[in-house]
Amino acid sequence: MNRESFLHLLAVARGDEPADLVLRNARVVNVFTGEILEADVALAGEWIAAVGSGYEGRAESDLRGQFVAPGLIDAHVHVESSMVSPPQFARAVVPHGVTTVVSDPHEIANVAGADGIRYMLAASEGLPLTIFVNLPSCVPATHMGASGATLEAEDLLALRDLPRVTGLAEFMNVPGAVLGLPGALEKLMAFQDGHIDGHAPGVTGKWLQAYVASGPTTDHESMTVAEAREKARLGMYVLAREATAAKNLRALLPAITPENARRFAFSTDDRHPADLIDEGSIDHNVRLAIAAGLDPVTVIRMATLNAAEALGLRDRGAIGPGRRADLVVTPSLEDFRAVQVFAGGKLVAEEGRPVGDWPIPQVDERAVRDTVHLDVGALSFRIPAEGTRLRAIGLIPDQVVTEECVVTAKIVAGEAVSDVARDLLKMATVERHRGTGNVGLGFVQGLGLKRGALAGSVGHDCHNITVAGVDDAEMRAAVRAVKELGGGLVAVLDGEVIGSVPLPIGGLMSDQPVEVVREQMDALLEAAQALGSPLHDPFMQLGFLALEVIPKLKLTDQGLVDVEKFDFVPLWVA
Numbered sequence: 130m131n132r133e134s135f136l137h138l139l140a141v142a143r144g145d146e147p148a149d150l151v152l153r154n155a156r157v158v159n160v161f162t163g164e165i166l167e168a169d170v171a172l173a174g175e176w177i178a179a180v181g182s183g184y185e186g187r188a189e190s191d192l193r194g195q196f197v198a199p200g201l202i203d204a205h206v207h208v209e210s211s212m213v214s215p216p217q218f219a220r221a222v223v224p225h226g227v228t229t230v231v232s233d234p235h236e237i238a239n240v241a242g243a244d245g246i247r248y249m250l251a252a253s254e255g256l257p258l259t260i261f262v263n264l265p266s267c268v269p270a271t272h273m274g275a276s277g278a279t280l281e282a283e284d285l286l287a288l289r290d291l292p293r294v295t296g297l298a299e300f301m302n303v304p305g306a307v308l309g310l311p312g313a314l315e316k317l318m319a320f321q322d323g324h325i326d327g328h329a330p331g332v333t334g335k336w337l338q339a340y341v342a343s344g345p346t347t348d349h350e351s352m353t354v355a356e357a358r359e360k361a362r363l364g365m366y367v368l369a370r371e372a373t374a375a376k377n378l379r380a381l382l383p384a385i386t387p388e389n390a391r392r393f394a395f396s397t398d399d400r401h402p403a404d405l406i407d408e409g410s411i412d413h414n415v416r417l418a419i420a421a422g423l424d425p426v427t428v429i430r431m432a433t434l435n436a437a438e439a440l441g442l443r444d445r446g447a448i449g450p451g452r453r454a455d456l457v458v459t460p461s462l463e464d465f466r467a468v469q470v471f472a473g474g475k476l477v478a479e480e481g482r483p484v485g486d487w488p489i490p491q492v493d494e495r496a497v498r499d500t501v502h503l504d505v506g507a508l509s510f511r512i513p514a515e516g517t518r519l520r521a522i523g524l525i526p527d528q529v530v531t532e533e534c535v536v537t538a539k540i541v542a543g544e545a546v547s548d549v550a551r552d553l554l555k556m557a558t559v560e561r562h563r564g565t566g567n568v569g570l571g572f573v574q575g576l577g578l579k580r581g582a583l584a585g586s587v588g589h590d591c592h593n594i595t596v597a598g599v600d601d602a603e604m605r606a607a608v609r610a611v612k613e614l615g616g617g618l619v620a621v622l623d624g625e626v627i628g629s630v631p632l633p634i635g636g637l638m639s640d641q642p643v644e645v646v647r648e649q650m651d652a653l654l655e656a657a658q659a660l661g662s663p664l665h666d667p668f669m670q671l672g673f674l675a676l677e678v679i680p681k682l683k684l685t686d687q688g689l690v691d692v693e694k695f696d697f698v699p700l701w702v703a
Contacts, residue, residue, distance in 0.1 A: 134174050141171055141178035142450055148172055148179075149474065151186030158198040158462070160430040160447050170197060172454045175473040179450055196462055198429050199447050200228025200455030200472065201411040202436035203397050204368045205299065205326060205349045208249065208260065209236035209637040210399035210587075212630065212650070215249060216489050217643040219258035221402065224478035225409040226467035228258060228455035231440050233298035233326065235265030237497060239590050240562065240635040242268070242278030244496035246288060251492045253293075257477040259455075261442070263298035263326050264288055266316055269591050270301050273677050273697065274685035276591040277500065277562035282315035289320075295440060296324030299349070301590075301678040303329055304695055306343040307336050317344050324441050330530065330679060333359060341365060347439050349396040350679075352377050352530070357384040361392040366439035368396035369431075371414050373404050374669040376527040378414055382421045390427050394436040401666055402647040403654075415465045425462035497635045501586060501616050502564040503594070505609045510557055510601040512545040512570050514538065516701040519545060520689060521553060522674055522682045524575030526664065529673040533682040533691070534574055535702050545572070547599050549579055556597035558588060558675045559608055560686040561636070567686040571700055573597055573674060579661030581622040582607040585668055586636030589676040593686045597671060611636075618668050620656035628656030 130138070140146040148171035157166045157180055170177060171184040178184075203222075208230070211218045222230070232253075237245030246262065253260035264285045269276035288294060297320040300306055305313025317325065327345030329337065333356065341363045349368035351357040357367045361384075369385075371378040375398060385393050395414040409416075411432050418428045437446025445453040458469035470478035477485055516538070523532030539548035547555045552574050560567035576583070582598025584607035594611055598604040603621055610619040610626045616636025620628040630649045632639055639646045657667050664670060677683045677690040682698075684690070691698045 130176070134176070138173040138176050138178050138451070141173040141184070144184065148184055148186040149174060149188065151184050151189045152197060153189055153191045154194055155192045155197040156194055157448055158196055158426060158429050160199060160426070160434040161449065163426050163430070165196070165426070170448060170456070172474045175454055177448060177450060177452045177454050180448055192458060195468070196459050197448065198457045198459065199433040200445065200457055200470070201226045201415070201432045202446060203227055203230040203411050204347065204394045204436040204439060205396040205398060206230050206232055207234070207236050207399050208232045209234065209635070211402060211405060212632060212637070212639055213402065213643045213646050214634060214638050214640065215253035215260060216256060216487070219256045220483055220487070221405040221643045222410040223258050223470055223472065224467065224481045224483060225412045226457040226470055227410045227412070228470065228472045229261070229442070229445060230258065231261045231263060231295060233263050233265060235268055235298055235590055236592060236637050237635045238265040238268045238278060238280060239276040239592050240278070240500050240637065241497050242280060243284055243288060245635060248492060248494065248497050250291060250293060252490050254490050255488045257472040257475070257487060259293070261293050261295045261440070263296050263324065264294060266297045266299065267301045267590070270676065270678050273687055273690050274591040274675065275560050275562065275565065275567060275593065275687065281312070282319050285316060286319055296320055297326065299326045299328035300345050301328040303332055303336070303340060306345070307339040320344065327365060328678070331356065337363065349398055351381060353380065354384040357381050358389070361389050365392070366435065367393050369393060369414065370396045370398050371417065372398040373401045373666050374399060374527065374673060375529045378417055379421065382418060382423065385423060387427070390431065391435060393431050394439055395432050399669065401669060402643050402650055406643070406647055412465055412467065419463055419465065429462070494634060498633060499615065500636050501561050501612050503559060503561050503612060504564065504566065505605065505612060507566060508559065508568060508605060508608065510555065510568070510570060510604050512555070512700070514540045514543050514545055516703065518702040519572060519700050520682060520698065520702060521572040521574050522684065524573065524670055529670070529676070529679050531674070531680070531682055536574070549599055552577055554578055554597045554599065555601070555604065556595065556674065556684060557604060558684050558686045559594040559596065561586060561594045569684045569686045569688050571684040571689050576667055576671070577662040577664060581620060581627070581660040583620055583657060583660070583662070583667060583671055584608055584611050585618040585672055586611050586616040586632060587618065587668070587672040589673050591675065591685065592636060593675060595671050595675050618653060620653055620660060622660060627659070628653035
C-alpha cells in the first residue's frame with residue numbers, strides 16, 4: 130500500500146472522507162470472534178476501512194441482509210493440474226468465491242525449472258485472483274525419476290525475493306528431512322524463517338516428530354482421523370483436501386473439534402476443469418464440511434483466517450479494518466454459494482460469472498513450449514518373462530495412494546502381456562524431456578480398459594509420459610499422439626486417436642479458454658469410458674502412477690518403486 134492509499138484508508142476509517150464503496154445491510158461473518166454481525170462494510174480502494182455503521186460512500190450497495198464472508202483461500206494447489214493457464218484458472222475459481230491461492234508450481238518446474246516458475250508468476254500478474262507461490266522443494270521429487278530440470282537450494286534462493294513468493298513448497302523428501310540428508314538439509318535451513326509446506330502421507334511416531342522439527346508447518350496428505358490429529362497435536366495445520374483424484378475431506382471431518390478447529394484449513398491440490406466449473410473449488414470443501422454437520426462459521430474460518438494465518442498472509446482472511454477487500458456475498462451459509470465476489474475492492478464476479486475487466490498478462494512462453502522430446506520408433510514395451518508372478522500397481526478409487534498386488538502373469542510367446550479379463554494392463558513411463566530413451570515398464574490393475582490405450586504427458590511429478598493399454602501397438606500409438614500434440618492427454622483405439630486434450634504449455638496446460646478445455650476433457654472422458662474405464666477421471670489417476678513419493682507402488686521412467694522402502698523393486702517376484 131502506498132502512502133496516498135494509506136492516508137485515504139485512515140481518513141475513511143475516521144469518517145473524514147467518504148468510502149469508495151459501502152456494502153449496506155450486511156450480515157458479516159466475523160471469523161475473529163465466531164459471530165454474525167449486522168453491519169455495513171466500508172471500502173477504501175483495495176482495502177476494508179471499517180465494519181460498522183455511519184459511513185457514507187461514493188457508491189453504495191444494499192445487500193438486504195445477505196451474508197458477507199472473507200474471500201476464500203486455497204492453502205495448497207497446483208494451478209497446472211487445472212490444465213489451463215493462470216488467467217483461465219482464475220476465471221474458473223474466482224466466481225466460486227476463491228480470491229487467494231497458494232500455488233506450488235513444481236509441475237512446470239519439473240519440466241522447465243526456474244523458467245517455469247517465472248512463467249507462472251508472470252502469467253498470474255494483476256489477476257483478480259491473488260496467486261502466491263511456494264517455491265518447489267523437490268525438483269525432481271527424488272533420485273528415482275528423471276525430470277526436465279533440477280533445482281538446488283541456491284536456485285531457490287535466487288527466486289526467494291520475487292513478488293508473491295511466500296516460502297518453500299511441499300517437502301516430499303521425508304527421509305531427507307528426517308535424516309538431515311545433504312540437499313534436503315540445505316533447502317530446509319535456507320527457509321527456516323519463512324513458511325515451509327509439508328507432504329508426509331502416513332508418517333507417524335518419531336519420524337513425524339523429526340519431520341515437524343525440520344520445519345514444515347502445513348500438510349495436505351492426511352487420510353485418516355488419527356493421522357490428522359497427530360499432526361495437529363504437533364503444531365501443524367492440517368489442510369483437508371478434496372481433489373479430483375484424492376478425496377480425503379469426508380474422512381477427515383470427524384477429526385475436527387471445537388477445541389482443535391483452528392489447526393485445520395482447506396486444499397484442493399489437483400482439480401480438473403469439469404470439477405472446478407461444476408463443483409467448485411474451496412467453496413465445494415465448505416459445502417461438504419457444513420453438510421457433514423460442522424458449524425458454518427467454523428468452516429468459513431477454516432477456509433479464510435486459518436489458511437491466512439497458516440501461510441503468514443496477514444493482510445487477508447478476515448473482514449476487518451486494514452484487511453484486503455476480498456469478499457464473498459452469499460444468501461446462505463448452509464448452502465454456501467457466491468452471488469457476488471469482490472477482489473481488492475472491485476466486483477469481479479456475479480452469479481457465477483466473471484464481470485468487469487479481467488487483464489490477460491502478455492507473457493513470453495518460449496521457455497515452456499516444445500517440451501516433448503523422444504523417439505517413438507525406438508521405444509520398446511516388451512517384457513520378457515522372468516517368472517510366473519509379478520508386482521502390479523493396484524488403483525484405489527478416489528485416491529492417489531496405490532496397493533501392491535502380486536499376480537500371476539499372462540505369458541504369450543515368452544512375454545508378459547496385458548490380461549483384459551483380469552483388468553491387468555501393461556503400463557509404461559516414458560522419459561520425454563531429454564530423449565534418453567528411458568522406459569519404466571510394469572502393470573496396473575483397476576484402470577478398467579477393455580480396448581485401446583490411454584496416455585498423457587501429465588505424470589506427477591517428473592511429468593514424463595505415462596501410458597497404459599491392452600497391447601504394445603496401442604500404447605505406442607498413444608505415445609506418438611502425445612508427442613504430435615506437443616504434450617497432452619489422449620485415448621486411442623485401433624491405433625487412431627478417439628479423444629484428446631492438447632496441452633502445449635509444458636505438456637501440462639492448454640492455451641485455450643477453460644470452457645473449451647472442459648469440453649475437450651468431457652469428450653476425452655467419454656472416450657475413456659467407451660474403452661471400458663469406469664473411473665471418474667482415469668487420466669488424473671494415471672498421471673499419479675509415476676509419483677514415487679505417494680505409497681505404495683509407483684512406476685517411474687527408471688523402474689518400479691516401493692515408496693515405503695524408498696527404493697526400486699523388481700517387477701518379477703521370485
